[in-house]
Amino acid sequence: MSSQSAPSIAQPTFRDGDFVPTREVPFSSELDEMIAEIRAGNAPNIGRFCGYCSAPLGKEDSCGVCGETTDRTPAVDKIDRELAQIYHAKRKREGLYVHLAAWTGILLATGLSILMILFLPGWTKVFAVIFLVLGGYFAGVFFGNVLIQGFAYRAGLKMFARRWAQWRASSGAARSAS
Numbered sequence: 001m002s003s004q005s006a007p008s009i010a011q012p013t014f015r016d017g018d019f020v021p022t023r024e025v026p027f028s029s030e031l032d033e034m035i036a037e038i039r040a041g042n043a044p045n046i047g048r049f050c051g052y053c054s055a056p057l058g059k060e061d062s063c064g065v066c067g068e069t070t071d072r073t074p075a076v077d078k079i080d081r082e083l084a085q086i087y088h089a090k091r092k093r094e095g096l097y098v099h100l101a102a103w104t105g106i107l108l109a110t111g112l113s114i115l116m117i118l119f120l121p122g123w124t125k126v127f128a129v130i131f132l133v134l135g136g137y138f139a140g141v142f143f144g145n146v147l148i149q150g151f152a153y154r155a156g157l158k159m160f161a162r163r164w165a166q167w168r169a170s171s172g173a174a175r176s177a178s
């Protein structure tokens with residue numbers, strides 16, 4: 001195995017299958033919701049956010065996501081544009097996986113019902129049609145919602161971890177200079 005000397009990127013931490021935010025991967029589901037609302041035009045980009053990871057602070061002086069305190073890193077009143085894009089890209093990536101999985105399920109069910117049409121004798125071919133409709137629906141839901149959720153969840157967080165580290169490396173330097 002060749003070991004690359006690329007800077008190692010922190011992996012998301014999971015406890016009992018659930019993501020636990022850390023200082024290295026400070027994904028905030030609260031911020032995720034907020035960014036989606038802002039992008040949809042339902043909320044203004046204003047508030048009180050952690051100066052390190054941008055998680056909403058409310059009235060708190062320490063961040064529940066990354067543990068940073070406002071004494072060390074002053075709170076900011078806006079979500080960074082690039083960070084908002086990273087959150088959005090994570091959602092899009094997860095949605096893509098879910099769609100692909102759902103379509104895989106639908107195609108599998110369609111393939112199966114074609115086989116049934118070919119091999120079922122006489123009037124029993126009607127089952128193939130029933131299977132096509134119901135099987136396609138349930139396979140789509142099953143593949144899209146059940147089977148892929150965990151995978152999409154982890155893949156999305158991995159992508160977030162990588163892009164967050166890049167964002168932090170670039171904007172962190174800009175911030176400390178100002």
Ligand SMILES: [Zn+2]
Nearest residue numbers: 050053063066
């Ligand atoms: Zn924070």
